[in-house]
Amino acid sequence: MNTSDHTLSIFALGGVNEIGKNMYVIQSSDDIVVIDCGAKFPDESLLGIDLIIQDISFLKENKDKIRALIVTHGHEDHIGGIPYLLKQLNMPVYATNLTLGLIELKLKEHGLLRQTKLLLIDEESIVRLGTIRTTFFRTSHSIPDCLGIAFHTPQGTIVHTGDFKFDFTPVDNQSPDIHKMAELGQQGVLLLLSESTNAERPGSTPSERLVGDHIVDAFRDAPRKVFISTFASNVHRVQQVVNAAIKTNRKLALVGRSMVNVVSVAIERGYLEVPEGMLIESREVSAMDPEKVAILCTGSQGEPMAALSRLSSSNFRDIEVLPEDTVILAASPIPGNERSVSRIIDNLFLLGARVIYGSGTVTGMHVSGHACQEELKLMLTLMKPKYFIPIHGEYRMLHQHRILAESVGVKSNNIFIVNNGDVVDIVDGKAVQTRSVDSGNIFVDGFGIGDVGNIILRDRKLLSEDGMLVIVTTISKSQGKIISGPDTISRGFIYGPESEELIKEVNESVRATINKTRDFNRNQRELKQNIKKSIEKLLYSRTKRRPMILPIIIDI
């Protein structure tokens, strides 16, 4: 077979220079495969935005070539965008058992379950997608049932690691498939895409199993009820909480919608073993001997509506945090969440609880799910790729991952740090990065996908800082005079009787501006501009604030 008949390209459509909304695409001749479709949560600067997803213009333009979406694992930043993708483009979805379960939860919510073709794979599967033969290898991560993917194409093999760490003593005994990885490397990997989340951290990430021992100790030492909060999707850790409850003779209540949902999917599909009679309802907790009960809850990131936050502010039906109760935060705050997590810890201490949290001292209640530097070097060494693209990370992480790759022998010129939208083409076995396709952040706000853009966000920002002022005046064109108003309404700017004087000044100023105007017909637009300018100036000189000014002229 002449490889030059075949084109081979890799597209980064999300997940580069960011944590979240992962989406990479491989095209071999006329066959396109999409890898992952995550969503990203907005930071506080994106006012009112619910979710951020990918720009999929490229996929829409090439929809006839799309063969599949393959999902590496069930985390939000890899599956959160799937409903929005499938609403725009239907395609078969391949994933492992647990991952499919979590995807189904989402599709149900969006009413997409019946129309979607879901296909079960595991690490032994071989999926033929046109010119691409796809095989898989098991990895370990902070959720079970994760896969790395090998795309065997006429031009060579491309490997995508998914998210991973090397946990050689995993809770579910499903070790990472290091022999298969070695074999792939031995057969020759043309290009490796490997995740970069912990590329700044030296050493190796400890095994999840270490956390289990600390949980058992804390459960044993707890004089009364124990609350433990972690990510619902970290089924390994949930299993260890269940085990600790068994060992210390406590019943377990699950609290928080996502905890209940994920645990039931995990039990149903055989990823979580919970003895009969172990689980209790949250309304049963208060009647029980506090030494005999534990509560596993959501909210470890300080989310204001989640269980832990509500428990910490005594705002949770059925269950109260009481003095001498123990609360374990079995997660580290994701950057940006530190303040809200700290506030929760403060409130829990105020309630008299014993709080076990990570700040300052290492409590052993959390380990990362991502490979640190030595593990990233192990992956690079196993795969010994000709070309390397560090993915899944902010720029400084990609940069550090590049340095790691160089240190284990990947040629500097063969490493590509791409941007979202960038394309790496393999031409006659040689990788080049010269072109890019549409990409970027699409905002979801309510039902709207992509309708909120920079203008709306800029207005929200202005409104949020100093509020606004609407000034309505009715004029008669024929009589050339004011009939009613000016009337001023403000929100988010000033309030109460102390501002009456200022409002009076505003109205007088508007009246003066209008009275100076001669021809209302010709100058409506200009008149509004003049009102806006003069009122802006007046208000800034009086208050040093810049509310949004909306002059409305009604002429009848």
Place this chain on the structure above:
Amino acid sequence: MNTSDHTLSIFALGGVNEIGKNMYVIQSSDDIVVIDCGAKFPDESLLGIDLIIQDISFLKENKDKIRALIVTHGHEDHIGGIPYLLKQLNMPVYATNLTLGLIELKLKEHGLLRQTKLLLIDEESIVRLGTIRTTFFRTSHSIPDCLGIAFHTPQGTIVHTGDFKFDFTPVDNQSPDIHKMAELGQQGVLLLLSESTNAERPGSTPSERLVGDHIVDAFRDAPRKVFISTFASNVHRVQQVVNAAIKTNRKLALVGRSMVNVVSVAIERGYLEVPEGMLIESREVSAMDPEKVAILCTGSQGEPMAALSRLSSSNFRDIEVLPEDTVILAASPIPGNERSVSRIIDNLFLLGARVIYGSGTVTGMHVSGHACQEELKLMLTLMKPKYFIPIHGEYRMLHQHRILAESVGVKSNNIFIVNNGDVVDIVDGKAVQTRSVDSGNIFVDGFGIGDVGNIILRDRKLLSEDGMLVIVTTISKSQGKIISGPDTISRGFIYGPESEELIKEVNESVRATINKTRDFNRNQRELKQNIKKSIEKLLYSRTKRRPMILPIIIDI
């Protein structure tokens, strides 16, 4: 002297359960002394707020008794509120030389310098304030010229530590005055107020001097220009940057308004030694040999308008960050600033710079200015107070500080964790905490002090999330019909031609609601309510968003 003739009380007016806006007050009989007057920067939930200061109702009600404001050191959270305090209540201000210099900068800005009585003290001063004899002891911290204060009253001695660490090899050779502290303890301390910032951290904080060695190494290794960013007020570190520049034969440019201001105050007052000809202007940088220049700049916390952020986005006049330049972040991000600092690091790497920053690996480019657990125990042991109030920290820090105090022998019942506003009264040598005075957060927004409250903030929040919609309709009461409109204007909600259909629906719905109304005179308020409700419902069903609706009815 019969001590029971004298009352003695300690008031916490700010700085408890928070980092920022410190203010503690001591009243001995009819003599009131205020300790520190800080400001706090708002978090992102306080939309549009510039600064948070204390509620000083208590001080206003007792203004005739106020003898002085004593300031422990020159950090924002101890001096930032002074201009706002002095605008409301004039009082003499006592502080050390450098602290006075920094206070003067603020007073000048607010036009308060001439009317304020500033009094210079040092660690040898004895200040008599009515029944209170005040002495001082030197401490070390991340700014020079810090004092702890001992208030000798007829009922006993109260000690306030200010912010401190124990740095026994300080950069300026001004060691903490441990002998004087020991002597105070020996003479008997009735009550200790000690800061709690690092009460969660085990061990001791390393000496500032360690940072100096790392800076020299980095300057030496740098192949081209070096940028180094730190807090302007950390004069010790600035001195070490100057020293590193001398040692490596580099000229130094100062960049950022606060850096220039603070350095000139520090040089003027003898806290910083800079050789003649060492400093260059920023516009001279580009013409110089890159190996011979270093730039000391503000913005280590990721502040978007500060020098480092502007340099990282190539948006700084005169100076450019070029490939192979070195950028050192000599500060840790304060909780809440992680994301903006990370973004800057990403941008610097993108410019090709070598970036030395703290995440993941310890670079040795920053040490804290606050005492860790072993140092806090040292202070408690030196002072061996009968009563103890942990101050200056969020609740979990105060809680940990309480545990430390217990561990070195302070009786559990003699430790008070107070809230802002709480008062501890000493009655016949016995401390009780039963009452409180007004306290809380006063918001500064532009010229307004305290005029922005919950209603305005709630409106800003609503406006920021989904924007707003103004619907204006002109009706004739006499004719009982619509004359003009409804006209709809929206901001921050929807935009562009795709929303025309929706706006049409809104206007039709408003028209229908108005037409159903019989008596406009009687029902104006109700009519507006009806419009609001029906439009809210309509918009939520179409967009799943809840903009603020402002119906305006003009009747003529």
